[in-house]
Amino acid sequence: MHDNLFLSSVVEWSRLQFALTAIFHWLFVPLTLGLSFMIAIMETIYVKTGNEFWKKTVKFWMTVFGINFAVGVATGLILEFEFGTNWSNYSWFVGDIFGAPLAIEGILAFFMESTFIAVMFFGWNKVGRKTHLTASWLTAFGANLSALWILVANGWMQNPVGMEFNPDTARNEMNSFWEVLFNPTAINKFFHTITSGYVLAAIVVIGISAWFILKGREKLFANKSILVASVFGLLSSAVLIFTGDSSAHNVAHTQPMKLAAMEGLYKGSEGAGFSMFGIPTPGKKYGDGKDEYVFNLEFPKLLSFLGYRNFNAFVPGIDDLIKGGFKKEDGSTAISAEEKIRRGRAAIEAYQEYNKAKKEGNDVVAADAKARLEKNFKYYGYGYFNDPSSIIPNVPLCYYSFRIMVWLGFLFVFIFVISLWVVLKRDGNFGKWILYLSIWSVPLVYIASQAGWIVAEMGRQPWTIQDLLPTVAAVSRIDASSVMITFFLFFILFTILLVAELRILFAQIRKGPKISNESV
C-alpha cells in the first residue's frame, strides 16, 4: 500500500465519520442542555404555586426532552469510542490528558443525569414533589456538567496547556490539572456552548408555542412558555455574546490562522476592519495574487479591537502567518511557516535520535537530543508537513459559517425581545409575522448552532491538537474501506433515527399539552 495514498483517503473518511457523528450528536444535545433548565424552572413554579397548569406544561416539555435525549446519548457513545477507533495515534499521543475529562464526565456527570432523569420521568407517583423537583434540577445540572468536561477536552485540543511531552512514552503527559481545567479557551468554550444550547432551546420553545397560537390552541400554555423561554433566552444571549467576544480575543492569540480564515483575511493590516457582509473570492489560493473578496462591507477597525482590544492593533492575515516577519503583540517578530516546519522537523528528528540513543544506552547523546526536542517541541506538528500552505483551513467554509452564526444570533435576540414585549405589554396578542418568524427560526437556530461548531473545528484544521498533531499523523491504521462502510452504516442509521424522531416529535406536538384554558 502506498502510504501517502492510504493516508489521504483514510484520514478523509475518518474525518467525515467523526464530523457526521458530531453533527448528529449536536442536533440533539443542545436542546436538552437548555430545555432541562427551563423544565426545572417551570416545575419550580408548579411546586411554589401548586397550580396543575404548570405540571401539565412541564410534562409536555418533558416529552420533547425525552425524545431528544435518547438519540443524544446514542450518538455520544459513538463519539467517545471514535477517539480510539479512528484516531488511534491521537489517543496514544494525548490520552494521558484527554482521557481524564472523559472519565470525570462519566463518573460525575452522566450518572447524575441518568439517575435523576429516571426519577424525573417515572417518579411522579413514587416520590414527593420536592424530591421530584430536586431530581429535575439535578438532571439539568448533570447534563450541563457533562458539557463542561467534554468542552474542557475540546478546549485543550484548540489550546494545549498543562502538559509536557515525554519521549520515553511518546506522549504528552499532564503536569497541571488546573491549567487544563481552567484553560481560558475551555472556559470560554464551555459558557459559549452551553448558552448557545440555552438559546437554541428557548427558540424551540418559542417556535412550538408560536405554532399553537397560530392554530388557536393552548393560548395560555403558549404564552406562559414564551414568557419563560424569552427571559431565559435573553439572559443566555447576554452570556453568549460576552463569551463570543472573549472567544474571538482568545482565538486571535492562540489560533491566529483560524481567525484569519474566519475573516477571509489574506493580507493583514493595522486597524483591521470586521467583514460584516462579503463574498470571499471563490477558488482563491494562497499566493495566487487574486483579491480576497468579490465584495466586502466592513466595519472599520472592529476586527483589531475584537482580537486585541486595540483599534489600531495589527491583525495578521493568512499571507502574513505563512510568510512571518510581522511584529507580534509582545514585540517579537513572527516566524514563517517554513521556519516552523524546519523546527518541527528538528523536533521529530531529535525524538528519533533520542530513541536510538536510549536503545544503545548512550545517555549523553540522549540528553542532547532531548534538549533539542524540548526546544523545538512547540512546533512539533509542523514537522509532518512539507508545504507551508498545508496549514490553511478551508477559508470560505469558516468565513460563511461564522457570519451565519453571528447574524442569526442577533435575529434570535430580536425574537426574545419582541416576544417578551408582546407577552408582557400586549397581553400575548402576537402579530402573525412574529409567529411565522418564530417558527422559521427553529430550523435556523439549528443551522446557527452547527455553524458555530464548523467554525471551531474546521478552523482548527489541519490539526487535531493545535500545532502538535495534524490529522494525518493522528489516524488509526485501518482500511479506508472499513471506515467508508461504517460511515455509510452510521449515515443510514442516523438518518432513519432522525426521521423517526422528527415524526414522533411532530406527532407529540400536534397532540399538545391538552390544557383547557378554563382550568387556571
Added chain:
Amino acid sequence: MDTTYIFLQQYWWFLVSLLGALLVFLMFVQGGQTLIYTLGKTEDERTLIINCLGHKWEFTFTTLVTFGGAFFASFPLFYSTSFGGAYWVWMAILLFFVLQAVSYEFRSKVNNLLGKKTYEWFLILNGLFGTVLVGTAVGTFFTGSLFSVDQAKIANIGGNMTISQWEGPAYGLEAVLNPINVALGLAVFFLARILGTLYIMNSIDNDKILARSKKQLLYNTIPFLVCFLFFVVCIFLKEGFAVNEAGVVYKEAYKYLFNFLQMPAVAAIFLLGVVGVLWGIGLSLFSKTVYTKGIWFAGAGTVFTVLALLLNAGWNNTAYYPSLYGDLQSSLTIYNSSSSKFTLTAMSIVSLFIPFVLAYIVYMWRLINKKKMVLNDIQTESHIY
C-alpha cells in the same frame, strides 16, 4: 521502583475491573430484552416487561460510557491499541447499543416510522449481540490478539506513522474463531438472560410472567454453566501471559490458575461470586415458597465473579492484553499502558466521589423500585416506553 505509581496502577485496574463487573451485572437489561417475546405473550405483557427493564437501561448505557472513559483515562494505550485496531468488534458493539438507546423511547410513540415490532427487534438484537460481543472481546484478555506496538513509528514521516496497529485483515473479528472467547461471549449472554429473568421476577407482580420466568431461568442456567465452566477450565489449563520486573512479557504455564492461588483474596471473591450466582438461581428455582429476590444474590455474585476474573487478568504481573503477533513484547500490561503518575493521582482524587455517586444511585433505585409493577401500571403511568 516507584511504589506509589505501582499502587495507583493496581488501584485503577481495580476500578476499571469494578466498572466492567457492574456493567455485566447491569446487562440484565440486555438479557431481559432477548426474552420479551418468551416472557410476554400479549401486547400488554410485553409493554410491562419492556417498561420494567426500560427504567434501568440508562444505567447500563452510562456504565458502558464510563467504562470507556475510565479505561481511556487510566490505560490510554489500551484505548489506542484495542479500539483503533479491533475496529470491527467495537463498531459492531456500538451499533447494537445505538439501537437500544432509541428503541425504548420510540417504541410506543405514535408515528414512530418503523413500527413497534422493529423497535422490539432492535432490543432483541442489542441483547443478543451486545452481550456476546462484549464477552468475546473480554475473552481476548486471556487469549491474546493480533497487534503490534512501536512507539518510534510516530516519527516515521511520510510512511506508516501509527504506533499501534492490528495485524490481521479482520480487525478484531477473528476473535470469534477462538472457542475460549466465544465460550465467554455465550456465558455472558446466558448470564444476562438469567439476571434478566431474576430482575423481572423481582420487579413485576404477575403470576403468568413469573411462571414463564422460572422456566426460562432453568433453561438458561444449563447452557450458562456449560459455557462458563468450559471457559474457566480452559483458562486455568492454558499458558498465560506474564510480565517480569524488567517489563519483559513471557508465556507461563497455568498462569491464570496460579494467579488465583497466589492471590487467595481474589480467589475467594471469585468463589464467593460463583456461589452467589448459583445461590440466587437455586433459591429462585427450588424454594418451596415463591422467592423473587434471587437477583440480589446472583447480581452481587456476578459483580464478584467478573471483578475477580478481570483482576486475575491484570494483577499479579500479568499482561492483560497479550499480543500474539511476532514477539510478545507489544503486549499491554497495567505498567506499560497506564497514564502517568500525575494523571492517575488526579483521577484517584476524583475517584473519591464514586462512593457518593453509588450512594445516590442506590437510594434513587430503591425509591423507584419500592413497589412491584403490575399490568395496570402501563395504563396509569404518564411516561410509557
